[in-house]
Amino acid sequence: MRYHVVDRDLRGLPPREQWCPICKLQHGLAIFSGCNLSHCRHIQEKLNGISLKSVREFLTREEDSIVFSLIERAKYPYNAPVYDPSYLGFTFHNHSLIELFVRETEALQAKAGRYQNPEEVPFFPEDLILPLVPPYKYPQELHPVAASVNVSTTIWHMYFDRVLPQFTSKGNDGKYAQTAEADLICLQALSRRIHYGRFVAEVKFRAAPKDYITAIKAKDSDGLMRLLTSASQEEIVKRRVEEKAKVFGQDVTLDTKGETTSNHSKYKVDPMVVYSLYSDWVIPLTKLVEVEYLLHRLD
Amino acid sequence: MRYHVVDRDLRGLPPREQWCPICKLQHGLAIFSGCNLSHCRHIQEKLNGISLKSVREFLTREEDSIVFSLIERAKYPYNAPVYDPSYLGFTFHNHSLIELFVRETEALQAKAGRYQNPEEVPFFPEDLILPLVPPYKYPQELHPVAASVNVSTTIWHMYFDRVLPQFTSKGNDGKYAQTAEADLICLQALSRRIHYGRFVAEVKFRAAPKDYITAIKAKDSDGLMRLLTSASQEEIVKRRVEEKAKVFGQDVTLDTKGETTSNHSKYKVDPMVVYSLYSDWVIPLTKLVEVEYLLHRLD
Numbered sequence: 001m002r003y004h005v006v007d008r009d010l011r012g013l014p015p016r017e018q019w020c021p022i023c024k025l026q027h028g029l030a031i032f033s034g035c036n037l038s039h040c041r042h043i044q045e046k047l048n049g050i051s052l053k054s055v056r057e058f059l060t061r062e063e064d065s066i067v068f069s070l071i072e073r074a075k076y077p078y079n080a081p082v083y084d085p086s087y088l089g090f091t092f093h094n095h096s097l098i099e100l101f102v103r104e105t106e107a108l109q110a111k112a113g114r115y116q117n118p119e120e121v122p123f124f125p126e127d128l129i130l131p132l133v134p135p136y137k138y139p140q141e142l143h144p145v146a147a148s149v150n151v152s153t154t155i156w157h158m159y160f161d162r163v164l165p166q167f168t169s170k171g172n173d174g175k176y177a178q179t180a181e182a183d184l185i186c187l188q189a190l191s192r193r194i195h196y197g198r199f200v201a202e203v204k205f206r207a208a209p210k211d212y213i214t215a216i217k218a219k220d221s222d223g224l225m226r227l228l229t230s231a232s233q234e235e236i237v238k239r240r241v242e243e244k245a246k247v248f249g250q251d252v253t254l255d256t257k258g259e260t261t262s263n264h265s266k267y268k269v270d271p272m273v274v275y276s277l278y279s280d281w282v283i284p285l286t287k288l289v290e291v292e293y294l295l296h297r298l299d
Numbered sequence: 300m301r302y303h304v305v306d307r308d309l310r311g312l313p314p315r316e317q318w319c320p321i322c323k324l325q326h327g328l329a330i331f332s333g334c335n336l337s338h339c340r341h342i343q344e345k346l347n348g349i350s351l352k353s354v355r356e357f358l359t360r361e362e363d364s365i366v367f368s369l370i371e372r373a374k375y376p377y378n379a380p381v382y383d384p385s386y387l388g389f390t391f392h393n394h395s396l397i398e399l400f401v402r403e404t405e406a407l408q409a410k411a412g413r414y415q416n417p418e419e420v421p422f423f424p425e426d427l428i429l430p431l432v433p434p435y436k437y438p439q440e441l442h443p444v445a446a447s448v449n450v451s452t453t454i455w456h457m458y459f460d461r462v463l464p465q466f467t468s469k470g471n472d473g474k475y476a477q478t479a480e481a482d483l484i485c486l487q488a489l490s491r492r493i494h495y496g497r498f499v500a501e502v503k504f505r506a507a508p509k510d511y512i513t514a515i516k517a518k519d520s521d522g523l524m525r526l527l528t529s530a531s532q533e534e535i536v537k538r539r540v541e542e543k544a545k546v547f548g549q550d551v552t553l554d555t556k557g558e559t560t561s562n563h564s565k566y567k568v569d570p571m572v573v574y575s576l577y578s579d580w581v582i583p584l585t586k587l588v589e590v591e592y593l594l595h596r597l598d
Contacts, residue, residue, distance in 0.1 A: 248546075
């Protein structure tokens with residue numbers, strides 16, 4: 001059966017001519033012997049499903065999604081009625097429009113199988129409906145006991161109380177459904193990024209279990225936080241998202257001759273807000289998820 | 300009462316010191332006399348609600364939304380089961396997952412008042428639920444009889460049959476709910492842009508009614524199409540969206556020194572696909588909406 005495992009997992013690898021000679025030889029042997037090609041890093045990464053490289057690529061790509069989602073939310077003014085529990089009144093138990101909107105959209109997306117995917121974490125898990133779609137066999141990379149780490153409530157309050165007022169203009173244009181939809185896309189992107197800390201922690205643990213086991217057994221949160229922290233790498237991430245806010249939030253225009261001109265003085269979302277969002281919330285919350293995950297990694 | 304109308308509509312105008320002297324004088328008079336300040340173009344535009352300038356700004360901003368939405372959809376492979384009517388089987392009357400997803404999401408968003416806004420046109424109007432939110436008084440800019448022009452079915456087939464396969468990779472990653480959500484965002488952005496042709500036509504008609512009335516009375520679609528067409532302006536739009544696909548679809552990275560470097564050789568969505576989307580579909584369909592709207596503008 002190892003033959004099938006190896007064969008399936010080789011899909012998506014670099015072309016065979018790019019492999020090292022030992023790999024090429026070993027792959028031939030692997031088909032017959034069940035060898036796991038463990039000396040070759042790119043093959044090993046694929047066999048493991050996640051790797052430091054794939055995790056980093058995921059987080060980098062999510063930055064684009066987060067910046068796009070903020071820019072799209074900034075199309076609309078703040079639109080206070082969306083968040084005002086008195087707006088819909090007693091009929092809806094004083095729930096705000098945004099809360100009802102997110103609850104019902106999550107229930108609908110659960111039917112389509114969204115939360116079968118371990119990367120996705122709902123804000124209102126109690127309302128979810130069983131999927132109508134056949135189950136999909138996602139790779140199970142996370143340690144089951146630790147996978148339930150959840151900071152959704154913190155993300156919710158961070159987004160609505162602290163972040164949203166910073167990048168929306170004051171005002172009310174009546175486009176409440178569009179506003180709620182744009183908020184949901186921001187929330188989903190932020191939640192996916194922050195809860196991906198579980199995968200980050202898993203891949204770091206697998207790479208150097210000995211480094212972590214002592215701190216995990218001692219329930220040493222501070223020690224784990226130190227192990228997980230790289231200030232220089234975090235600074236690169238913060239500066240990169242600031243740069244993305246500039247690049248994606250500029251007005252791209254053509255002059256009368258058809259030449260590209262860009263308005264670099266005015267951005268749709270203040271790049272410093274995006275820098276601070278990552279500095280104050282996204283990176284610290286991701287690391288919090290990582291630490292919480294690791295504390296249960298040996299349970 | 301004219302006082303209140305003028306006063307309300309002056310919000311958002313340029314600062315008073317930028318007005319011409321006659322405007323400044325007239326505004327003082329207007330408060331007492333009900334003068335509509337009609338000689339001053341920027342004030343007149345505001346009083347009318349839409350203007351050539353505001354329509355152009357809307358369409359330009361929608362380009363960003365369309366390009367973002369395509370880039371976000373391209374995160375996922377094609378994911379054929381989403382579109383396969385046999386995937387969910389007989390229980391769902393052989394509807395595809397995407398059709399059920401869009402129908403139910405539109406119903407949910409209708410409850411939140413999305414389709415009270417005349418800019419928004421649903422794909423499945425027969426399934427809509429009455430809004431739970433109090434009515435919002437949107438400006439009624441469109442001629443009521445002409446406002447019902449609708450090319451949603453054409454947009455649906457254009458997107459799924461012609462455009463989607465061009466910018467998604469082959470494959471299946473199981474993220475069907477995320478895929479359907481990303482498709483819906485693309486569809487909504489394309490529909491809003493194309494159906495905005497009604498506002499484009501209205502503002503062009505108001506600017507020069509005499510030019511259009513003869514052709515409208517003669518039901519001369521070709522003549523109207525000629526009046527509405529500016530090949531040079533269309534070429535600028537097509538080149539601008541191509542440029543936006545390059546700017547928004549690049550990999551923004553920082554090198555080890557923290558300097559910005561961008562990968563210009565590889566884009567998340569092929570800029571030529573976006574150029575062709577506008578050239579072959581978005582611009583022609585918008586103009587079709589404009590012509591159909593004008594044909595009923597005098598009804």
